[in-house]
Amino acid sequence: MEQFLQQIASGLANGAIYACVALALVMIYVSTDHINFAQGEMAMFSTYISWQLMTWGLSFWVAFILAVVFSFVLGVIIERAILRPLHNAPVLSIVVVFIGLLAICNSMAGAIWSYLIKEFPSPFPKSSFGIAGVIGPHQLGVVMVTLIVLGLLFIFFRYTPLGLAMRAAAQNPQMARLVGVRVDWMLALGWGLAAAVGAVAGIMVAHIVYLDPNMMGGILLYAFASALVGGIGNPGGAVVGGFIVGVLENMVAYAGNQIEKATGIYIIGNGEKLTVALIIVITVLTVKPAGLFGRVVVKRV
Amino acid sequence: MAALLEVKGLKAFYGQTQSLYDVGFEIPDGGITTLLGANGAGKTTTLRAICNMVRTDGTIRFDGKDIAGQATEEIVRLRIAHVPEGRGTFTTLTVDENLRIAAYTRRDKAAAHADLERVFGYFPRLKERIQQQAGTLSGGEQQMLAIARALMLRPRLMLLDEPSFGLAPLIVQEIFRILKRINEDDKVSILLVEQNAALALDLATHAYVLETGRVVMSGPSSVVKNDENVRKSYLGY
Numbered sequence: 001m002e003q004f005l006q007q008i009a010s011g012l013a014n015g016a017i018y019a020c021v022a023l024a025l026v027m028i029y030v031s032t033d034h035i036n037f038a039q040g041e042m043a044m045f046s047t048y049i050s051w052q053l054m055t056w057g058l059s060f061w062v063a064f065i066l067a068v069v070f071s072f073v074l075g076v077i078i079e080r081a082i083l084r085p086l087h088n089a090p091v092l093s094i095v096v097v098f099i100g101l102l103a104i105c106n107s108m109a110g111a112i113w114s115y116l117i118k119e120f121p122s123p124f125p126k127s128s129f130g131i132a133g134v135i136g137p138h139q140l141g142v143v144m145v146t147l148i149v150l151g152l153l154f155i156f157f158r159y160t161p162l163g164l165a166m167r168a169a170a171q172n173p174q175m176a177r178l179v180g181v182r183v184d185w186m187l188a189l190g191w192g193l194a195a196a197v198g199a200v201a202g203i204m205v206a207h208i209v210y211l212d213p214n215m216m217g218g219i220l221l222y223a224f225a226s227a228l229v230g231g232i233g234n235p236g237g238a239v240v241g242g243f244i245v246g247v248l249e250n251m252v253a254y255a256g257n258q259i260e261k262a263t264g265i266y267i268i269g270n271g272e273k274l275t276v277a278l279i280i281v282i283t284v285l286t287v288k289p290a291g292l293f294g295r296v297v298v299k300r301v
Numbered sequence: 302m303a304a305l306l307e308v309k310g311l312k313a314f315y316g317q318t319q320s321l322y323d324v325g326f327e328i329p330d331g332g333i334t335t336l337l338g339a340n341g342a343g344k345t346t347t348l349r350a351i352c353n354m355v356r357t358d359g360t361i362r363f364d365g366k367d368i369a370g371q372a373t374e375e376i377v378r379l380r381i382a383h384v385p386e387g388r389g390t391f392t393t394l395t396v397d398e399n400l401r402i403a404a405y406t407r408r409d410k411a412a413a414h415a416d417l418e419r420v421f422g423y424f425p426r427l428k429e430r431i432q433q434q435a436g437t438l439s440g441g442e443q444q445m446l447a448i449a450r451a452l453m454l455r456p457r458l459m460l461l462d463e464p465s466f467g468l469a470p471l472i473v474q475e476i477f478r479i480l481k482r483i484n485e486d487d488k489v490s491i492l493l494v495e496q497n498a499a500l501a502l503d504l505a506t507h508a509y510v511l512e513t514g515r516v517v518m519s520g521p522s523s524v525v526k527n528d529e530n531v532r533k534s535y536l537g538y
Contacts, residue, residue: 167391167394171391171393171394172391174389175389177373178352178383179402179453179454180374180406181402181406183374
């Protein structure tokens with residue numbers, strides 16, 4: 001029973017990370033119809049920035065905030081400098097740009113900080129955090145931090161004029177221009193926010209998966225699965241999807257372990273967790289392409 | 302009356318296709334002007350050209366300043382409100398948000414709030430539906446929302462693209478009554494594009510007739526209304 005609860009708790013912690021990255025993907029998807037394949041690598045790069053700041057002597061939270069701000073600025077710059085000129089380019093060109101960005105982030109991180117795996121600290125004190133036997137201090141901390149970030153984003157989009165302008169620009173760019181919204185800047189801002197949320201996820205997960213230039217590869221896949229489960233155009237759905245995928249992958253592995261213990265037959269275990277994500281992707285795309293909370297878009301021909 | 306909007310030698314292109322050849326007209330400050338023409342004559346394109354939503358060439362002067370080539374959102378900020386074809390509803394936003402977004406660029410927040418009440422005075426139905434998702438409104442309500450949203454910009458000039466499209470005659474009459482009040486009470490100049498020529502000529506003081514991207518006739522509505530060609534082609538008697 002205790003093991004079961006622990007599996008759920010760690011599933012929630014992982015799910016919080018997936019939720020953040022999935023939200024970053026969805027934020028860019030709803031306004032541009034593109035999936036940013038480089039989202040994970042951008043988050044990884046931000047995580048290295050925070051690590052670098054910490055090795056220069058800054059405390060965890062100062063480094064955290066500076067790295068998130070840096071990511072925001074970098075996101076805005078990438079949109080303005082790289083994607084803006086490709087505004088009317090075909091989808092394939094943009095996909096190539098995303099893959100290029102992915103490779104550039106990865107190799108730059110490798111070149112600057114080397115490919116050696118590094119330990120990454122946890123800011124959550126072992127003594128006062130977590131519930132013994134149920135949820136570890138870092139796991140609880142990750143869930144709390146991501147929930148705060150998601151809550152702030154919700155408030156921003158729901159209740160501020162700028163958030164409203166960004167939603168309007170994503171929903172109907174032409175009409176948004178006709179009420180005076182500078183849609184191009186809204187897109188850049190969206191990129192900045194997505195990069196910042198991704199950075200939060202990267203910095204939070206680095207303690208669990210350790211810091212190396214390939215740390216976000218699997219996580220991006222999980223995040224993609226999460227976004228699909230929730231409905232790729234639905235930010236709230238992406239967040240819920242993240243938690244669902246996080247818990248589900250642990251439950252599948254846990255069930256596999258129990259079966260092996262009872263019967264001695266190995267079907268599935270911790271090693272095949274990533275497979276679970278891929279199975280989720282394929283299942284959602286074939287059975288319910290709009291996701292759990294997505295709307296089916298009907299087009300008249 | 303001085304001209305609020307002055308358009309000269311306007312050309313417009315969709316890709317390689319030219320759809321306006323030489324459009325020129327003047328909109329008097331405080332008046333209602335209508336653009337008539339058959340399908341494909343270039344009425345919608347003319348409105349889109351004023352807001353730089355298509356590739357254009359020519360002179361467009363608003364309040365004496367040349368605005369040709371400026372970005373759409375900057376032109377709008379000069380207080381030219383465009384109510385587009387198809388109403389441009391933000392379907393996933395609420396009615397309230399659809400209206401508030403138009404006040405986004407305004408600095409005078411208190412006046413914007415007062416404007417909201419004024420707009421509800423014109424369209425009480427919108428107030429009843431304030432928290433409803435705009436995509437669930439009926440066609441007539443969405444047209445009202447589109448005009449209300451344009452008013453929230455506190456425009457000097459309003460460009461209306463087929464406000465009667467797809468609506469029941471009673472609703473159309475109501476909307477045209479309100480347009481008249483907006484013009485008279487709020488001193489908003491209006492450029493109206495309409496398929497329903499009889500209705501448009503009744504409301505407008507001046508009319509221009511477009512044919513395949515060129516102005517072929519213009520004058521006071523009463524004169525245009527009695528022109529034999531206009532009667533045959535657009536009024537049907």
